[in-house]
Amino acid sequence: MWRYIKGGISRRFLSTSCSSARGWWDHVTPAPKDPIVTVNEAFQSDPFPHKINLGMGTYRGDDGKPFIPQCVRDAEIKIQRCKLEESNCSAVKTKFVEECVKLAYGNDSYVVKEGLFAGVPTLSGTAACRLFAEFQRHFYPESQMYLPDPTWSNHHNIWRQAEIPVKTFHYYHPDTKGLNFSALLSDVKNAPDCSFFLLHPCAHNPTGVDPTEEQWREISYQFKVKNHFPFFDMAYQGFSSGDLDKDAVALRIFLEDGHLIGCSQSFSKNMGLSEHKVGCLSVLCQSTKQVAALKSQLQLMSHAMYSSIPFHGISLVAKILSDPDVEALWREEIKVMANRIETMRTTLRQYLEKLESSFKWEHITSQVGMFCFSGLTPDQVKQLEKVFHIYMTPDGRISMAGVTTSNVACLANAIHQVTRIHEEALSSCYV
Numbered sequence: 001m002w003r004y005i006k007g008g009i010s011r012r013f014l015s016t017s018c019s020s021a022r023g024w025w026d027h028v029t030p031a032p033k034d035p036i037v038t039v040n041e042a043f044q045s046d047p048f049p050h051k052i053n054l055g056m057g058t059y060r061g062d063d064g065k066p067f068i069p070q071c072v073r074d075a076e077i078k079i080q081r082c083k084l085e086e087s088n089c090s091a092v093k094t095k096f097v098e099e100c101v102k103l104a105y106g107n108d109s110y111v112v113k114e115g116l117f118a119g120v121p122t123l124s125g126t127a128a129c130r131l132f133a134e135f136q137r138h139f140y141p142e143s144q145m146y147l148p149d150p151t152w153s154n155h156h157n158i159w160r161q162a163e164i165p166v167k168t169f170h171y172y173h174p175d176t177k178g179l180n181f182s183a184l185l186s187d188v189k190n191a192p193d194c195s196f197f198l199l200h201p202c203a204h205n206p207t208g209v210d211p212t213e214e215q216w217r218e219i220s221y222q223f224k225v226k227n228h229f230p231f232f233d234m235a236y237q238g239f240s241s242g243d244l245d246k247d248a249v250a251l252r253i254f255l256e257d258g259h260l261i262g263c264s265q266s267f268s269k270n271m272g273l274s275e276h277k278v279g280c281l282s283v284l285c286q287s288t289k290q291v292a293a294l295k296s297q298l299q300l301m302s303h304a305m306y307s308s309i310p311f312h313g314i315s316l317v318a319k320i321l322s323d324p325d326v327e328a329l330w331r332e333e334i335k336v337m338a339n340r341i342e343t344m345r346t347t348l349r350q351y352l353e354k355l356e357s358s359f360k361w362e363h364i365t366s367q368v369g370m371f372c373f374s375g376l377t378p379d380q381v382k383q384l385e386k387v388f389h390i391y392m393t394p395d396g397r398i399s400m401a402g403v404t405t406s407n408v409a410c411l412a413n414a415i416h417q418v419t420r421i422h423e424e425a426l427s428s429c430y431v
Contacts, residue, residue: 127306132262235265
């Protein structure tokens with residue numbers, strides 16, 4: 001029973017009653033740490049001066065430092081000349097989404113010309129995925145999401161937090177270190193009709209293994225047969241081939257085949273805007289009536305989740321994509337970034353092969369994009385960290401952006417050492 005005194009409830013009584021109540025958060029336990037966060041924390045706490053971080057998901061230059069493309073600097077100068085008004089902010093956001101859709105499906109795509117897309121700016125690609133998961137939960141509450149095995153670890157967290165059941169489909173073949181295409185198709189065929197699938201259109205994270213154009217056409221065909229919904233998470237456009245249009249071929253094949261498509265886009269990597277958290281979620285529609293309905297729902301849900309995103313990053317991306325000169329510069333810089341990663345792949349493989357390891361390293365150059373799925377075991381990864389101060393996720397994923405001309409020889413030697421120990425251990429079993 002409450003005790004009132006002049007001016008309100010007795011403070012002494014409140015203190016006594018609260019102290020006798022059970023603890024509100026006694027039942028809350030620590031969440032498991034994300035493996036990438038764990039790697040970066042371990043790297044930061046290591047005092048060794050020549051340590052190597054191969055766990056990051058953003059691009060670095062050959063000096064090992066974050067890279068800001070010149071196109072971003074040029075766009076920065078241009079938008080500073082613009083007068084920021086509330087009406088202009090709304091127009092820039094609309095322009096931003098339109099330019100993102102053009103980048104995904106092509107300037108001449110009918111969905112662009114006819115305005116058959118609903119989209120909103122998001123807090124990078126993560127929020128785009130989370131917003132779509134919320135949209136899926138709201139309008140298809142009995143559905144589930146099929147994720148490739150493996151995929152970016154946070155995909156599982158995103159859909160589970162949205163209370164969408166998660167299943168996986170075959171993708172990577174550990175023996176060939178390539179695509180398990182037959183098993184992938186089998187899973188697509190055997191999934192219930194009208195299932196949701198998440199696909200990486202290019203530079204698959206974490207494996208670096210992409211389907212060929214012919215394989216994408218077969219996947220699209222089987223999706224059409226089963227009436228599955230494709231949701232593409234495009235976080236690394238440009239890093240697979242160095243060509244933005246070539247890296248979007250999967251989406252354009254699915255569009256050509258008549259699919260409605262969901263797409264998450266991020267500019268954290270290919271524009272070096274990690275700290276700006278710029279992303280976009282777009283969903284293709286069959287009519288302008290559907291566009292209006294979907295856009296209103298996405299706006300309502302995004303407002304409840306994060307209201308709006310910082311305007312500066314949107315302005316930068318919109319300017320880069322819409323200004324012909326700045327966009328042309330960006331396309332050239334993407335080639336430079338992709339070529340550097342490809343060069344590091346070639347160099348790492350050459351160093352390893354010169355060391356005459358009995359392991360096969362062809363997959364280092366056959367895989368593409370930011371990541372190399374090395375095939376190293378969790379124990380070997382631990383040895384790299386403990387003995388050589390080289391950090392990567394336990395699954396052996398190497399961020400090729402962390403490999404430079406100054407550390408590639410050391411990395412190759414360290415990998416050779418930990419794999420040679422494994423070879424010798426195996427040999428002793430047969431003596």
